[in-house]
Amino acid sequence: MIPDRPLDLGGERFEVVYQLACPADEVEVRARDICVEQTIEFPESLVSDPHILDGIVGQIRSIEPLDRGRFEVVIAYPVEAAGSELTQFINLLFGNVSLKPGVRLVGFDLSDTLAALYPGPRFGRTGLRRLLDVPDGPLLCTAIKPMGLGPRALADLAYRLALGGMHLIKDDHGLTDQGFCRFEERVSLCAEAVVRANRETGRTCLYLANVTAPVGEIERRARFAKDAEVGGLLFCPGLAGFDAMRSLAADEGLCLPILSHPAFQGSFCLHPDTGLSHGVLFGQLNRLAGADATIFPTWGGRFSFTQDECLDLIDGTVRPMGTARPIFPVPAGGMRLDRVSQMCAFYGSDVSLLIGGDLQAHGGDLVASCRRFVELARHSFESGAMRSM
Template sequence: MTAMDLHQTLPAPLRIEADYLLETVIDPRRAAEIMAGEQSSGTFVPVPGETPELKERSAARIERLDLLDDAVDAPSLPSAGTAPSARPRRARVTLSWPLDNLGPSLPNLLATVAGNLFELKPVTGLRLLDIRLPAAFAQAYPGPRFGIAGTRRLAGVEGRPLIGTIVKPSVGFGPAETAALVATLCAGGIDFIKDDELQADGPHCPFDARVRAVMRVVNAHADRTGKKVMVAFNLTGDLDQMRRRHDLLVAEGATCLMASLNSVGLVGMIELGRFSALPIHAHRNGWGYLSRHPLLGWSYVAWQKIWRLAGADHMHVNGLANKFAEDDASVVASARTCLTPLFPDKPCLAMPVFSSGQSVRQAPGTYQALGSTDLIVTAGGGIMAHPGGPAAGVAALREAWEAAVAGIPLDAYARERPNLQSALGAAA
């Protein structure tokens, strides 16, 4: 199954639309009206000039409001002037805005759909669930330049996931030690390696020296074998730093870069997407503070659309049975939405990246849930801590995915594959 098979593409809307989970201590429709007014032509009192004609042209609209049956004993979030004993109600609300209010601008889109409404006094819970954008956004932004097909071409991997890992220890290695580890992984048949997001440009492991040392190893391996391992170097920094680091990567023959989305910000990512000649591996560190409370912040379904349109080629989605707080259903929904087209004529597909405590044991469940091999799986300890060493860890993870795609139980597939057998024992 290909990414395009996963979901039916719907026509792009003529207006900007956003879905919210709303909790409020007042009538939900009145709360939705306040949200619509606050985020378009209105304010807390009537003002001269806000004529019926202006409202018709510029005001946000409530397109849908569905009351939910959730029993709520107390407000989920504190709100000034709201009695703790108040019994809120919840609703799913869809608001829309005319494109002419802001034009096809991602920074101003955030101010519109995710601005002051999170602070409104009547709102005791609000989560942005999804957004749908007019086709003008597809014309204004490049989206992923490489995406799935370009990533596979550069990595030389077709028909299966990219098997990857993270440089561990996360920090502490210098350039020579990092390059030595990369050499071991290249020899072991790895497809993809990434910097940990904590490794940037510190004096113990400067970016330039690390890139040059690692790419000597990667390029030498490619010269011997014809396979160039994809390494995502973390160039996170200010714009001038990212440009300079990007140019060094291109000069050294690198095939990927990594940026921390919440660190570089939306404008930083837009600019990186415009000038990058390499696939962008987008790391979501910090995602928890935007999402962990179920009645505050963002759904990943909505959030990742912004970054894909800005130019992200790979998007982290966590992983099944991960080491963090996210449940498997949320992880699967996140991965599937990365493979869902954004626009009928411009899919903007991004490769989902599974990580966070991954091992051979998650392969069957991940494949069964996603129904696609268009993904990168990055196992740190799951590869590096294999009893037989990193090369055996790479082989075991690849064998686990062979079994998953073939529908063969891991234990049965491992009987004649000692690397997988050892990995199953270590992961038990």
Template sequence: MTGIKYEDFLDLGYEPADSELVCDFYIEPAHDMNMEEAASRVASESSNGTWAELQVDGSITDLSATACDIDGNHITVAYPDALFEKGSMPQILSCIAGNIMGMKAVDNIRLLDCEWPEAIATSFMGPQFGSSVRNEIFDAGDRPITATVPKPKVGLSTDQHVQVGYEAWTGGLDLLKDDENLTDQDFNPFEKRLYDSIEARDKAEEETGEKKSYLINITADGDEMLRRAELVADEGCEYVMVDVVTTGWAAVQQVRELCEDLGLAIHAHRAMHAAFDRVEEHGVSMRVIAQICRLCGVDQLHTGTADLGKLANEDTVGINEWMYSDLYGMNDVLPMASGGLHPGLVPELVDRVGTNIGVQAGGGVHGHPDGTYAGAKAFRQAVDATAEGIDIHEYAADHPELQTALDKWGTETPR
């Protein structure tokens, strides 16, 4: 018989193999645990250990994770790739972010980062388009693409919603976007909103000579999402939007597979992410959530505003860099900056994160004193000026919509 004990999961001299999934955690051990004891329990519980010392007859497949580094409150755990079902994000997360989040051995635990081995990463489809949407769909050149959400985000009738979209498109914005909680309610049914919005989109394209599109929220149960995606493709729209956290990763993978056949890009809204990543000592970091999104195959993802806007601070720059990085030839993801943006913040945003992004404003468009059309013009003017290296205050001298926006909001960050 072979005994399996907690200490068997700790080896601070171990060098992870290239084939292993390597995860970095922040942990705060329980009051009666030291770091070594807590680290070994994290590796044990997230692989093939248990609380009791086991006596095993014969040989078993070695699927033990190894806690291989401790640096202050940071630990590194290496997982053999045979532990995982390839191409199944739910199964992988059930290991590396499952029971360990509730263990008594740690007061807090946070999954900070992952190094994905090739065999696991390439078992996922990844993005179909990624940041190439900027030019494959919109011919945006060196500028960010632009988007807006009608405000209020729920409560507008379909006719009101479509009118807002039409004014935003003709004002110069590229994308109309549903917000996370607008799907198929009686006041604005999904199918009517789709049909009427695409009709208005086509009219806006004819009038402006620019490509326009619509990020329509198909979030629902799995079968219904697939049905809605097919309707979207039938109408000649280029995108679907999915609330990726609330709908679940298996459903995202299903949508991605169908979108390969339909030629649709996937815009990922991250609603509920802060339930996992806002408390800095516990949960799952937005960096890891972004990694999961890329593997599962979204093309655009909200990643924050680099401490501008109204949302809590997060590592937008670092997350964006990872999403652009080489990952065994997998397509990248276009970061979307949103949450409290307005024209006066565009230059600083681009200075911090570059132009290979999408920028989205809701209140910063529709709250313009002269309405949505003027607000869209002002936002596009700010983007164009910044992409061309022109000071927006100088640009505003010949662009009254931008000047009005600057007079109203200046360059202040909202709360």
């Protein structure tokens, strides 16, 4: 094998952390397999160029035993292998080895070169607070639903939710451009309704339009939403791609906060010995791709996340990652008003609590239900009974 040009490598590497579930006598071989599979994907014995073997192939930095026949493995990859595209960076993190049993991606760092390529969220926690003029305490989020309502009915919901004191009102992720609720009419009416409520209350509430769509439609819908004066965007990277979300976040013509929704991503993280950790999937990757807040199903709701998994996710929203700002965790999925103090105690004040259907389950006065939500969160914050994250 004769190289067509000498490799020009700077020696800069970044580290990726995996967990392997395997017998102790196999762990080193399996770790080495990751080093090769994720880079050259070619038999090492057939590579004669030492610059490829030493410069391109991943390097094992450490192997540490955990429990239950699991091990933590740290592998360092050259930044050149990641190129300058988010798609290839994610491929390098967990491409082919995602197809192998007993391998779980649990963390990664960003070297200086990668940090410069991926600045992360435009707003993050601090910027979103500034937009809303809410310097401290939990943010309150809700969704317009159920599917089947028309644009005017959803706009009326959005108006009452904003009057009640919600900070963030998002499209339900299942609302796109169905015949019974066309995107452009819904977005225009809901944006206008929230602007009208803001004028009446003197507060700032942001309506976030769902712009998850076929690839050729994403930018058009985002620009329509911007022109309609929405306050932000909802996006499902599991459906349309992390790089599509990154493109929205980087677009200087939009400059809108982005709320990421976890649709289609559950199977990526649910088995403890495969896939992606909750901190990587919902925290680090969302920050890398520019989300300012990340929705996830909280423990104790109608999904199966545990408290430890939720804490790992929270860590992923704040752990050092170059210059990428921390983002808001948005626990959801069965949140109820009677759990607000419990959730505040668990998640702390840098959280956005998302309650959807339960706001409509306490009688006909939706504005009053929202105000109760506001009071419960305020009391929890002012009482000081909140975790420091």
